[in-house]
Amino acid sequence: MIGKRKEAFIWDLDGTLLDSYGEIVSSTVLACQEHGIFLDEKYVLDYSILKSGKELMEMECHKHGVAYEDLYQSYLRHHHAKTEEIAAAPNAEAILRALTEQGIPCFVFTHRGKSTMPVLKRLKLDSYFTEIITMEGAFPRKPAPDGNLYLVEKYGLDKEYTYFVGDRQLDMESAENAGLKKILYIPDYSVAKPSGREDYVISDFMEILEILK
Secondary structure (H helix, E strand, C coil), X not given: CCCCCCCEEEECCECCCEECHHHHHHHHHHHHHHCCCCCCHHHHHHHHHHCCHHHHHHHXXXXXXXXXXXXXXXXXHHHHHCHHHCEECCCXXXXXXXXXXXXXXXXXXXXXXXXXXXXXXXXXXHHHEEEEECCCCCCCCCCCCHHHHHHHHHHCCCHHHEEEEECXXXXXXXXXXXXXXXXXXXXXXXXXXXXXXXXXXXXXXXHHHHHCC
């Protein structure tokens, strides 16, 4: 066990600690336009929250006869050019600081790739995390639990007191598949709805401090 308390937090990034859907949506729309696929931004946003951007691009490629890898490379080009647009979500730094001050370790399990560390360093959030798992590693995408289970085993985390915080149901499924506590974050713009299987639903990260009391 690490830290002064038995609790631990594993965080999603995009749409959770990072206010990054604007960058993701615009990158997706621009990449699709380059391949003759024209999508509404609200549609892309809602689909990305309710399911995933990857699934959306795969579906549109199949529908329009476009090679997924070609579209994905276009997306990555726009995606990497827009990382400076990403901001921290409201109270992201405040909750990470508060947890750290209480001796509660924090980790990341994200679908973001090699842009993860540059973004976290620019936002001065990187130092709050004991370990950060990105898609550069060998773990399958959520809802697979593998990344979560790796952190539990490596750091001796107690599943009963380990919380996964994410903004999508696939985050909650990954946490449930790993036997972790589930906190669904739903900011004002989100179309996500609770499934009833979450342990907690929040709209502000500072609500986590009430959960820990």
